[in-house]
Structure formats: C-alpha cells, structure tokens
Amino acid sequence: MNRATFDKLCLMLDVIGGLKPTKNMLVDEQVAMFLHILAHHLKNRVIRFYFGRSGETISRYFNLVLTSMMKLNRELLKKPEPIAEDSMDEKWRWFKHCLGALDGTHIKVKVPMADKARYRNRKGEITTNVLGVCSPDGQFIYVLTGWEGSAADGRVLRDAISRRNGLKVPQGQYYLVDAGYTNCEGFLAPFRGQRYHLSEWRDGRQPLTPRECFNMRHSSARNVIERCFGMLKLRWAILRSPSFYPAQVHNRVIIACCLLHNLIRRQGDDPLDIDIEALETNTNDMEIPYIQTIETSNAWANFRDTLANEMFVELMSHRGSM
Structure with missing residues (x-):
C-alpha cells in the first residue's frame, strides 16, 4: 500500500467509519498499527516494541479500527457489472x-x-x-x-x-x-x-x-x-x-x-x-x-x-x- 492509498483509507475510516483521533493517538497511527498486524501477523508484544504502546492499548485500537472497517462495506465492495x-x-x-x-x-x-x-x-x-x-x-x-x-x-x-x-x-x-x-x-x-x-x-x-x-x-x-x-x-x-x-x-x-x-x-x-x-x-x-x-x-x-x-x-x- 502506497502513501496515497494509506491517506485515503485513513480519510474513509474517519468520515465513513467514524474512527476518530484520541488524546494519545492519531488516526494514522491507529491504522498503521492495524495494517502492521494484518500484514505481518505479529503478536501484541512485538507490536508493543515497534509502536511503544501497551498491550491493552494495541488490542483496544485494533478492535476500534476493525469495527470502522466493517462500515466501509458498501463503499469498498465492487458493484457487479455484467x-x-x-x-x-x-x-x-x-x-x-x-x-x-x-x-x-x-x-x-x-x-x-x-x-x-x-x-x-x-x-x-x-x-x-x-x-x-x-x-x-x-x-x-x-x-x-x-x-x-x-x-x-x-x-x-x-x-x-x-x-x-x-x-x-x-x-x-x-x-x-x-x-x-x-x-x-x-x-x-x-x-x-x-x-x-x-x-x-x-x-x-x-x-x-x-x-x-x-x-x-x-x-x-x-x-x-x-x-x-x-x-x-x-x-x-x-x-x-x-x-x-x-x-x-x-x-x-x-x-x-x-x-x-x-x-x-x-x-x-x-x-x-x-x-x-x-x-x-x-x-x-x-x-x-x-x-x-x-x-x-x-x-x-x-x-x-x-x-x-x-x-x-x-x-x-x-x-x-x-
């Protein structure tokens, strides 16, 4: 995923998925952490080392981003064309x-x-x-x-x-x-x-x-x-x-x-x-x-x-x- 695609994803998760920045973490870091887990299938303790966050924080934001992703169904699934x-x-x-x-x-x-x-x-x-x-x-x-x-x-x-x-x-x-x-x-x-x-x-x-x-x-x-x-x-x-x-x-x-x-x-x-x-x-x-x-x-x-x-x-x- 290139930077332009990443920025578009963050925008869609914000506007459509309702994913918002918090006092301690911006949307782009939440999404980056989520993508890193999907792409490399890493345990929380490894992500903790990379992002400097607690295991509870990683788990919480992973589920927040995942919930927001489900709201992009209509937007991202292809409309069939014969x-x-x-x-x-x-x-x-x-x-x-x-x-x-x-x-x-x-x-x-x-x-x-x-x-x-x-x-x-x-x-x-x-x-x-x-x-x-x-x-x-x-x-x-x-x-x-x-x-x-x-x-x-x-x-x-x-x-x-x-x-x-x-x-x-x-x-x-x-x-x-x-x-x-x-x-x-x-x-x-x-x-x-x-x-x-x-x-x-x-x-x-x-x-x-x-x-x-x-x-x-x-x-x-x-x-x-x-x-x-x-x-x-x-x-x-x-x-x-x-x-x-x-x-x-x-x-x-x-x-x-x-x-x-x-x-x-x-x-x-x-x-x-x-x-x-x-x-x-x-x-x-x-x-x-x-x-x-x-x-x-x-x-x-x-x-x-x-x-x-x-x-x-x-x-x-x-x-x-x-």
Whole structure:
C-alpha cells in the first residue's frame, strides 16, 4: 500500500467509519498499527516494541479500527457489472451477461477444542470455509465468512443466496463456478470429466472437442478468483496461519482484508501484480427478480452446450484460416 492509498483509507475510516483521533493517538497511527498486524501477523508484544504502546492499548485500537472497517462495506465492495454484448476482452467476450467468478477458500482459524471437529476440513486442518465472489477486474463483490471447514462449497453458496443481504444474482445473469458446484441458472460450471485446469493446456495443447474448448475458456476467465485469493493471502500474513484471535474476530478480519484488497486495486499500481503472475444494495433491489435456488435444468444445460459449440466452431474456423 502506497502513501496515497494509506491517506485515503485513513480519510474513509474517519468520515465513513467514524474512527476518530484520541488524546494519545492519531488516526494514522491507529491504522498503521492495524495494517502492521494484518500484514505481518505479529503478536501484541512485538507490536508493543515497534509502536511503544501497551498491550491493552494495541488490542483496544485494533478492535476500534476493525469495527470502522466493517462500515466501509458498501463503499469498498465492487458493484457487479455484467459483461457487455460488445465486449472485446479475449477472456470474457464469450460470457455475455456474466458478473464474474466465485469459489471457496479455506483459512486457518483458532477455535475451542469442542468445535474442532466441525472446523476440520478434508486435509485435517482447522479452517473456516470462505466464499469469495469477484468481478472480472479482480475486485471482491461479496464475501461470506463463518462457515466451518467441514462445510461443502455448495452448502455455503446456498446459504449465501438465501440470506436477506446475501449474494444477489439477477435472472439472466450468472457467475462462473468450478466443477464442485452445480451447473444451474445463475452459476455456470465446466463440463466434468474433461480437461479443465490451465496447467493442462500448456505446451501448445489444443482442445479437440466443444466441451474441451468450453472448459479451456471457462478456466481462463474463472482464474480471476484464484488470483484474488492468491493475492489476498500473499499480502496479508494473518490469513496464512492460525490467528491469535477467536474465530468470530478472525471472520471480520478476513472481510477487512478483502475490503483493503479492493481499495488497493482501485488506486492502481498494485505491487503484487507482478508477484501473482508466478502463482497459479441498491434501493431498487426489490424490483429485480433474483435467483433464489440452486437447481439443475435442461434449459441451463442446453445454454452451456450451445455456448461450447459456438466456441469450438470459431476455434476450428480460426485454425482453418491459418
């Protein structure tokens, strides 16, 4: 985060978040201390050495800044915008009316012994299953935290779309999802049993069927959510190992990190852009018909088949003209 972005964050936390200077600490020191903890995942005793403050003071101001960060939700979360009919973006032009991509990621948390069984994921780690939804330009649109690591991705998604202030998917629009989710209205998944991951298309390999062609282009576009998660964990060390904070606080920390990610992306010149290449409510909402269930349908399956055939026809036409 450069100085201009830091100053903007302090201003937003003051004006929107209600974070005020006190007799003993200015807003910028409160924010700097908060960011230092997120970026380096340091204990209070280490922060005490760096900032010359007591452990109680550090804890109090960390929670004050975290509470103020939660008030920036509306301001910093990206408003979804569908891919336009005339889009020329090579990755997204096939996915007209698509809003972006979504996926789940596991983040290690600290929970009481009695809850560890529920939070234990398939790898045996104690985690929370976080649903992340991002736009084609790599900004978070929606984040749902709090689910146990043992929860299936599909279950978390069902909860997200059923919440009053949850994930809204207008009819006629959709997000790209991986094969772990159901291919249904509002959520376009790849074909199962076909090559999919970007690593499988290296060394000049080309798709041989419409389904492989669809999967290749789907993977290329949906990779944006993997990049978002990669950048998030690369930037904030507190998301890479079990937190010193209880799960309830850590869930808010995850949201704060996503909001900060968006702010940095909007300011431009993100220092992680180069590093990541190495890594694989609106007032009129009630008038819009939203998708409220996750169910397969012949119409949606036909939509995917038709799109796959169109992609493959263009690919073969391009090969023939070479």
